Amino acid sequence: MSDIADRDKPRKQVHLAAHFPGVNNTTVWSDPAAGSQTDFRSFVHLAQTAERGKFDFFFLAEGLRLREHRGQIFDLDVVGRPDSFTVLAALAAVTDHIGLAATLNTTFNEPYELARQFASLDHLSGGRAAWNAVTSPDAFTGANFRRGGFLERSLRYDRAGEFITAARALWDSWDDDAVVADVDRGVFVADESIRTFDHGGDEFRIGGEFNVPRSPQGYPVQIQAGDSDGGRELAAEQADVIFSRHSGYDDGRRFYTDVKRRLATYGRADDDLKIIPAAVVFLGDDREDAEEKARHIRRQQVSPQGAIAFLEQVWGRDLSAYDPDGPLPDVDPDFEGGAAITQGRVRHDDSQTVADKWRRIADEKRLSIRELIIEVTTRSTFVGSPKEVAAKIDQYVQDDAADGYILVPHITPHGLDEFVDRVVPELQDRGVFRTDYEGPTLRDHLLLSRPSAR
């Protein structure tokens, strides 16, 4: 492939990031080796392991309300998380280089406060902050906030875009060298070095003076995860990194091409936006060993009870009477009920299509409920020996299926150890991954320029 077609093209460098094992069924808690999901030491181990592997950044997801299933708190997956900002500020004390990325909602935060927190995190970490901006339209989460939750779904990217614009106005309102601290002249910050900001839009009308000096990176690195047309457009305009779902080869290339072609509209170059899909890696001594390990972990990820709950999300009704090791229910899905059965997580948009497809797969492969759920929820991007996995990651990146990957380990705190010990050296041997950090900031790792104050 790429080796033949583009022999003269310089080899792209791979970017790697680590996703803290999240509140979802891919995180295995039942294994005796599974540590605490909320203990600070778990965060420390994973972040330090990622830094040992010279990763670009460490990533935390967000969830502002405990998920519910059939009207009760969902108890089958990991539950609970500390505040991301606070954890990352603490991690800045025990790491030196790795980027610190937080997913933060634009619906349940305000620009002044969030801009202050990000500028502070960037100062406190010496320029390592990143922001994955998301927008929740749901009133379910809003019930925890005085703002309430309601936001027209179609407006969610408008709010996100306006929020980011407002935050940037705040970050730009101080000159880079505003703090002169000139003892002889008696000037700490000159008046002309702090400009007032004034933002008037549909979502926010704010004005005044920001109170944090401009931070090492200027702005935190901006991450976007939106996949719709509006989300891709917003990313092309404002994002430094896209955290995409398209980790396969073909869908990865399609997504990559589509997003990068949008950049020119905004006067941006290809390299200004890095596309880094989520990826799941299963390692073994050889391909067969890796496949076997993958099968074992998938069974851990989908418990018998978890399989029924998963099916209920699509079927929209109580299926607790069914045997997870038996065939799919004979009853039809209740598509009205499906809308309300699960709260606080990403929905299956079209349950009818999903249900039909699942029945077809189960019939063809003669799968039980649990086997079916394992089959349809499997996301294994890279499976094989360390050498094989490194080669495949390299190939995907050189062929523009991605600029790198955000690894999602299945277990905490040791889920990243093997990749760092065995795959990273292979990537380094191939000459496509750094053997040391070259600069202090996350923008340095991602080869992104620092925005200058307007």
Added chain:
Amino acid sequence: MIHLAISLDGAGHHPAAWREPGADPQHLFDAARLVGLAQLAERALLDFVTLTDSFELQSSRPDEVRGDLDALLTMARIAPATTSIGLVPTVTTTHTEPFHVSKNLATLDLVSDGRAGWLVDVSATEAAARHFGRRSSAPVEDLHAEASEAIDVVEQLWDSWEDDAVIRDVATGRYIDRDKLHYTNFEGRFFSVRGPSITPRSPQGQLPIVVHVVDEASHALAVERADIVLIDAIDIERAAGARASFPSGVTVLVVIDVLLGATEADALETRQRLDGSVSPHTPNSGYVVTQMPDRPGSGASASTSGSASTLDFVGTAEQLADVIGAWCAAGAADGFFIRPAVLPTTLQAIVDDVVPLLQRHGTFRTTYEAETLRGRFGMDKPTNRYVTVGAEVAS
């Protein structure tokens, strides 16, 4: 035992502190400097350090420090680099969602292994309100009523997970016992919050609530909600009177602005130099330059005041140790909240000179004993309110 806490704000409490030798004003916002200050305070075995927080510039003057970092995040950055000292950031309740306040402070408690406290404050200005654009500024009485409600919600959220909620029961596939998670269903005058928190109960369960009393509204809030209060009083009688207005069990710390010198004359000279750097016109920081008396005198330094109602100490370590000892012995206070004139100089002198004197008098700890901030103030980890309710229902 006497309690001592200290503010790490800015370059020190004096508006001209950043111009003093050793202040390193170019690096005021560097993590290494802030961590170093907290470690210094920890070496002195102080109870806790504070950082204030607000949503507006602290001054409009070019010759004063402007800008600061988020107080809670700064404390989180300090936490892994310290082992014992309490970390008490200001978190305001006027513009910040109680749900965020609750999980952020619980997480600070988590990353510090039980050393976090909460200095509660409100945001009263129109300028700060305009930074959010959601509401106009409100009367302080309303803001404090709102703060009281916010504390209530936050404390309920802190209890919304029982300590043993995570069960990891492989047989039933359940990670958590959902009967040990509790909806707050809070419906108040200012907030409604459904709950539970997304963050498990923190090491201390409930964080110590600290309130600086500056007016009637904050006094009412402190009486209702505080575990530790900071009061301004310029003599023992007034302090004792104020102290008596709080429920027993509340720790009362007297705010004291401190400037130390090797001799009284040295201290006075430094003070005059500092005051000389501050234009007496249109003071913006609330700092008022006053005529220094000819001689502050041992223990009488209280009469010289920067702001009229706050104890303003200028003198030697011996004199300060005497003042602290005398006030506490008289029952006027449980200890002091020190606002050092100049960082790190004043703090260094407290470490080197003041604390050893108090230790020699047997009135200050010689080692940290309690592991948590609550423990340091004689408070056990409280029983979760929902456990109590459950037990009553069951019996």
